[in-house]
Amino acid sequence: MLSRIAESLFWIGRYVERADGTARILDVHLERLNQLPLAEQRTVSANLMSVMGVDISDDDSPPGLQQLVTRMAFDLRQPNSIAGSLSAARENARRARETVSAPVWESLNATWNGLTSHRRDVVGTYRFCTWVIERTATVQGMADSTMSRDDSWQFLALGRSLERADMTARMLATGDEEAFRLSWANMLRCAGAYESFLRSRRAAFGDTYAVEFLLLDRLFPRSVVSSLRQVEQALIALDPEYSRTGKMDSARRLVGQACTFLEYHHSEDLLGELPEHLERVRAACSGASNAITSKYFAQAAEQAWTGEHI
Template identity: 50%
Template sequence: MLSRIAESLFWIGRYVERADDTARLLDVHVQILLEDPWAEEDLACRSLLSVMDRPAPPPDLDVGREHVLDVLGYDRLSPSSIAGALVAARENARRAREIVSTELWECLNTTWNQLPSQMRPARPHDYFTWVRERAAIVTGLVESTTSRDDTWHFMVLGRSIERADMTARLLTTRALAGSAGPGWATLLRSCGAHEAFLRTYRGNTSDERAAGFLLLDRLFPRSIVHSLHQAEACLAALEPVADRTSVDDARRHIGLVRTTLEYRPLLEIIDDLPHEMELVQRACSAASDAIRARYFPSGAELTWVGEAL
């Protein structure tokens, strides 16, 4: 597979997942601000922008939910926002048009065409719901119309790394907000995990178990550990280990942070949750850089070699 095609597939997976997860995170954030009249909106919005690695607004600017929605929801030029991620996903699908299925291309193109009419509704929740539904359709098409070859592995690899990163950011917002932030039940619902969590623990719930479910559950597809396992499996399928004494850099970064989470006491992780989630984000970033260097080399110098006479 050409490296440019592989790179486009990888970023389709990442951008669609980024739009989905950002919509879930913003939905929780806006809902909390609407329900709590005593919430410090400026502080909460600045914290969210910081967690999402966006530049800090000037100190004299009053940052509210409208500013956050503009930056993280409606900015079509920034791939870190919902709208920008959907635009970028469609552009990458166009570049890989000869590889992606017709159904997947039509879904992403339809989403791109519908985006202007869906932005800035009276209720932001309607926009977030539409984004989640479109992302779910994309995921379903990838799973049902793509052979389990390199095409599928690159898309799922991108999706898995992005999902682990965004789930870590969601948990960071909960930890930084403290008692003023969303409850664990709200976070579980935002991830579509509440019913699965209740079935797993048969209604015997607690904050500790809820945190552990999103962090460490090996069967729930949106948990951090499950996402990292999936990313490792895709990397192993793309390039099986030939040297039994070493692994590539991307698998090393992902494996180290996964085992750090998986084989430590849960309370030890929760006690310093923002730091632990920062380590997950750094590992995902480092793995993404390693994947880019290994499979999508760019900037290589071109050297003219004359004809051999």
């Protein structure tokens, strides 16, 4: 497979998952922000955009609810926004048109064509986020059901799983400080995990249990540990070389170390140690992305979390 095709597939997976994760995070936070006084809206909006890596340096106005909606949902110049991510995913699919299946391309193209048909106020953004979650689920479902499990699909799944681990970590990071903290129920809804959590925990509710579920649960596909395990599986499928000495490439080593630490580290104060765990996960995802780029895509420039439109 040509490295440019592999790179496009990797970034399709990342951008589609980024749009989905950002829509989930924005949807839950909008409901809460709409009920806060103006001063608190600005504080929480600035914090949220900072965690999500949204650049506001070229905007003279103070960050607020409307700026949050514009920058995180509709700004095509922002590769971390929903519209920017979906536009970049469609462009990468166009470049890899001979490799992605027709249903995947058609789903991405239809999604891109529908980006400008939504109102840009708070109510319109609610509906936009719901629409994006449905559209990204369609794209991912089409990929899973119409692409052979060859290297093409593995690169797509690799990008998706790596981004999913990073997005779940960022979602949890939006509640690092007491002033910005979501309730445990909203935190779970943000990741689409509420019902799964209730079935697994039954009567055990609370912030600690919710964080533990989203960080460590091996069966829920959006948990950090589960996502990192999926990254490992894709890396093994792409390079199944076996070594008795445990030698492996940098990306697999970084992901494996982060995942193993989370699974085997015992803590009596998970909430207190959460920022440290999340920073470790995000560093592992960034390092793994750079290692994957260096090994498979043959580019001199490093890929940042924001990625490239390539």
